[in-house]
Amino acid sequence: MNIIIDAMGGDNAPEEIVRGAVLASQNAKSRLTLVGNRGKIESILRDEGADPRVFDIVHTDVEITMEDDPLSVVRGKKDSSMAVGLRLLKEGGDAFVSAGNTGALHAGSSLIIRTVKGVQRSGIATVLPFSRPILLMDSGANINVTADYLVQWAVMGSVYMKNVLGVERPEVGLLNNGAEEHKGTQVQIDAYAKLTAAPGIRFHGNVEGKELPFGPCDVLVTDGFTGNITLKLIEGMSKFMFSLLKDMYMTNTLTKLSFFAMKDQLRQVKHDFDANEYGGAPLLGLQKPVIKAHGSSDARAIMNAVRQAEAYISTGVTEQIAEQMAALSKVPAE
Secondary structure (H helix, E strand, O other): OEEEOOOOOOOOOOOHHHHHHHHHOOOOOOEEEEOOHHHHHHHHHHOOOOOOHOEEEEEEOOOOOOOOOOHHOOHHHHHHHOHHHHHHOOOOEEEEEEEEOHHHHHHHHHHHEEOOOOOOOOOEEEEEEEOOOEEEOOOOOOOOOHHHHHHHHHHHHHHHHHHHOOOOOOEEEEOOHHHHHHOOOOOHHHHHHHHHOOOOEEEEEEEEEHHHHHHOEEHHHHHHHHHHHHHHHHHHHHHHHHHHHHHHHHOOOOHHHHHHHHHHHHHHHHHHHHHHHHHOEEEEEEEEEEEEEEOOOOOHHHHHHHHHHHHHOOHHHHHHHOOOHHHOOOOOOO
């Protein structure tokens, strides 16, 4: 397997990206290709005591910034690390990992890699790290959606949860502002009816935001605007709660002693809520695996994104999504 890494994408590039690749190389079954400024990459590899010969390095000085237009990856910056990496994936690579501009990655992947036959739109699938992990899709790529997009994402999300995270019979929920089937906009109302009738989907029904921490389903579908706000709210609330706990335990000598008694349990809870443990979010529906790592990813997150890419490849998710899309296309329209 050959996993291609955008060394110049993300807030902490290239240092943390390259360090993450070094960590990943210690256990990876794949050959890793780093795309970016060769001089900077090799300097970081030397600082980490890594052998540059372990990696393939493809040089480019051009990078996509977070402020760039999404279509710059296929227009003004065709030689950027992201664009070069996507072309390498198309030409024979097995997976691509980037912590760069989300809009550019989604647009570039859709135009360069293309979607699986029958898939109307690929979407970003992010694991919400609750005690029952929930795959949120879409978490930021598609602002305007149709009911059919949501049905397709339910199918793709179910395939991913079964094959990569080992959930045998995933349940699908529709994010909404009420449990009743008539709640929401016309898109949600239509999606509810289609999800209820769709073969192969275990539809739980509508899910309200307050239910998410209690694990009502395994896959949660929504538009990218709502999904991204939900994701960022959960990230912010988890940081806020741990900050409150820290302040509470530091109040006086007694509370500090109780902290030391509970520190292992608290460390485990923090670990369970750490999105970096999942490494990144796959763009489901593409012909080849693309993993979107968080923009602020550190080396550990990149290492886990590579691990996730290997799991995506080895479990045949893309092929099964293609099979499910073919079966879905045969279902008569209402």
